Amino acid sequence: MTLAIRCQNLVKRYDGRPPVEAVRGLNLEIERGECFGLLGPNGAGKTTTIEILEGLLTPTSGEVEVLGLRWGKADNEIRQRIGISLQETRLSEKLTVLETLRLFRSFYREGPDPRECLAKVSLEEKADARVGKLSGGQKQRLAVACALVGNPELLFLDEPTTGLDPSSRRQLWEIIREVRSAGRTILLTTHYMDEAERLCDRVAIVDHGQVIALGTPRELIASLGGEHVIEFTLACTPTEPIDAALAALPSVSEVRQEDDHWSLSVAEPHIVLPLLMEMLRERQCELTSLTTRHASLEDVFVKLAGRHLDDEPVPA
Amino acid sequence: MKANPQAVSQQRYWALGELTLARLREFYREPEAVFWVYGFPILLVVGLGIAFRNQPVEHIAVDIVDSPQAKSVLESLAKQERFEARVVSSEEARMHLRTGRTALVVEAGASETPTYEYQFDPTRPESVLAEAAVDDALQRAAGRKDVAEVKVEEFNEPGGRYIDFLVPGLLGMSLMGGGLWGVGFVTVDMRIRKLLKRFLATPMRKTDFLGGVMLSRLMFLVPEVLVLLVFARLAFGVVIYGSLLAVTFLILLGAVTFAGLGLLVASRAKTLEAVSGLMNLVMLPMWLLSGIFFSSDRFPQAAQPFIKLLPLTALNNALRAVMQEGASLASQLPEIGLLAAWAVVTFVLALKLFRWV
Numbered sequence A: 001m002t003l004a005i006r007c008q009n010l011v012k013r014y015d016g017r018p019p020v021e022a023v024r025g026l027n028l029e030i031e032r033g034e035c036f037g038l039l040g041p042n043g044a045g046k047t048t049t050i051e052i053l054e055g056l057l058t059p060t061s062g063e064v065e066v067l068g069l070r071w072g073k074a075d076n077e078i079r080q081r082i083g084i085s086l087q088e089t090r091l092s093e094k095l096t097v098l099e100t101l102r103l104f105r106s107f108y109r110e111g112p113d114p115r116e117c118l119a120k121v122s123l124e125e126k127a128d129a130r131v132g133k134l135s136g137g138q139k140q141r142l143a144v145a146c147a148l149v150g151n152p153e154l155l156f157l158d159e160p161t162t163g164l165d166p167s168s169r170r171q172l173w174e175i176i177r178e179v180r181s182a183g184r185t186i187l188l189t190t191h192y193m194d195e196a197e198r199l200c201d202r203v204a205i206v207d208h209g210q211v212i213a214l215g216t217p218r219e220l221i222a223s224l225g226g227e228h229v230i231e232f233t234l235a236c237t238p239t240e241p242i243d244a245a246l247a248a249l250p251s252v253s254e255v256r257q258e259d260d261h262w263s264l265s266v267a268e269p270h271i272v273l274p275l276l277m278e279m280l281r282e283r284q285c286e287l288t289s290l291t292t293r294h295a296s297l298e299d300v301f302v303k304l305a306g307r308h309l310d311d312e313p314v315p316a
Numbered sequence B: 001m002k003a004n005p006q007a008v009s010q011q012r013y014w015a016l017g018e019l020t021l022a023r024l025r026e027f028y029r030e031p032e033a034v035f036w037v038y039g040f041p042i043l044l045v046v047g048l049g050i051a052f053r054n055q056p057v058e059h060i061a062v063d064i065v066d067s068p069q070a071k072s073v074l075e076s077l078a079k080q081e082r083f084e085a086r087v088v089s090s091e092e093a094r095m096h097l098r099t100g101r102t103a104l105v106v107e108a109g110a111s112e113t114p115t116y117e118y119q120f121d122p123t124r125p126e127s128v129l130a131e132a133a134v135d136d137a138l139q140r141a142a143g144r145k146d147v148a149e150v151k152v153e154e155f156n157e158p159g160g161r162y163i164d165f166l167v168p169g170l171l172g173m174s175l176m177g178g179g180l181w182g183v184g185f186v187t188v189d190m191r192i193r194k195l196l197k198r199f200l201a202t203p204m205r206k207t208d209f210l211g212g213v214m215l216s217r218l219m220f221l222v223p224e225v226l227v228l229l230v231f232a233r234l235a236f237g238v239v240i241y242g243s244l245l246a247v248t249f250l251i252l253l254g255a256v257t258f259a260g261l262g263l264l265v266a267s268r269a270k271t272l273e274a275v276s277g278l279m280n281l282v283m284l285p286m287w288l289l290s291g292i293f294f295s296s297d298r299f300p301q302a303a304q305p306f307i308k309l310l311p312l313t314a315l316n317n318a319l320r321a322v323m324q325e326g327a328s329l330a331s332q333l334p335e336i337g338l339l340a341a342w343a344v345v346t347f348v349l350a351l352k353l354f355r356w357v
């Protein structure tokens, strides 16, 4: 079977003053049936990329194949087989939920009954409510229902949970998991590392319009060299640099310092911790805080990009 | 692949119908919009109908400058009820004249034979009327005899009154406003909300979208037109002399033309401010020049060729000819041709320029 999505050397330049190169040579191969995540900070080029794949933007250069078809040659066929939720769409507030869904259903040649589709996103009770009266989470679920109502093989979700409260986010994750287990392919974008980690079979980390890392969340985290992170802050400034000493500790694969905040990538914390304590006692340095946690995709991003996912984007 | 638990059907839905319904629903669920489209023209008819109702000139205000002869002038005028005469000082009289509280000032001379001096503003119709009427009354009082015999028959037949002139104009105006707002504004709003982009991402046929815009516009029209015409009929006895079919045809043609103009105005605009500005730019010349409230013939000859090219001028003229004079559609061929040309050109341009995102 052909790939769900394939794109090569994708480039998108927005003309303007100054021109912005939002996507710079991006490659992707997405298998059928997988849930694939584009993870990256604001301005990384996720929306630009996904909208090119959706056929809403034309790339400056590069090749795109969706479900084995090409934009410009089989547009209607592709649109019949994909479902989309844009990063921001304000659906008509005066229409009811069911009316909205019927409208979208009418564009497709086949698909579920709109009422059944509402059940999929747990909005049956809101069928006759005005869209304007829905909460943010409910609106987002309706947007997903509108994407599902044409029975798509491939689903595009651009930042499906941005701005939602935690329980609404979990509810959407549940819906997305069900969609995936029904055999559909999903491409979603997010700047939440936990979302990518929990939801996606594979993740491409995107920064400045390029894929800087690709793999399953496990593989990416394992690439850090240790699955754990020890973070601590000190009350004193060590008289002599301790970087080298920290790096020399067994099972520590990486040391990073930001101001008085230290963070170690560690494979086996139970070995490192006693040695760390010993070292600090010798130097008579007091700890103000100490935490250990599992490494996340955020750590992968920090390692590769040198900043955090929610930092302001630095000009390239 | 797991079995899809969701039942998928090939049931056909009618996209054009759904798109049309969606627009109708959005409109009728917005009370303010309903008021502006349906209520406003009625308020205008009522207001203007009352302000300009054709009635005999009831009162003619006349100031008589205080003098020994003032009393006899007052008595002469008192014979006719329509005069509302009073004796005032000469300064007061001037002031009343300046502020429009009197139509005419009469000053009687102090000679043997009666002499009168009239002061009035010759550009004010009621002053000119007052001068003639007062002069007539005073001349008769001084002994003038009429030589010819005159019989007066009052004329107040529907069709010739101001309100009969006004209603077709208001109809044209509301077709223009409804077309531009109902199509232009709403379309730009959908673009801003990224709804056009969302639709573009579906297999929706673009002709269905445009068809929905047109169909819903034509459906809004039915109550809009009926309310205005029925109200004008009931409240002011405005009757349509021409054939209803001809009027319906002109209304539909006008609606399509202004929908095309609305679509053109909306084809690129990215903000509501931009589209509002454009719409005002398009509508203002027609509000002023196309003969809504008074005949466009009043504008200078040099401006006429331009005025005659405006679609609202053509629509208003054709509507008036059919409604007031009972003219046939065939006699309105130039106007109909002009409107159709506007419709075709605006639609073609709009489709070429239209941006979904």
Ligand SMILES: Nc1ncnc2c1ncn2[C@@H]1O[C@H](COP(=O)(O)OP(=O)(O)O)[C@@H](O)[C@H]1O
Pocket (backbone or CB within 6 Å): A014, A016, A020, A021, A022, A040, A041, A042, A043, A044, A045, A046, A047, A048, A049
């Ligand atoms: N229409 C546009 N015109 C000019 N620049 C744009 C446009 N859309 C996006 N950009 C720029 O392109 C870059 C990538 O944007 P985007 O694809 O929206 O990123 P993301 O979705 O990852 O936040 C940003 O620097 C953004 O400012």
Ligand SMILES: [Mg+2]
Pocket (backbone or CB within 6 Å): A046, A047, A048, A087, A159
């Ligand atoms: Mg984005």
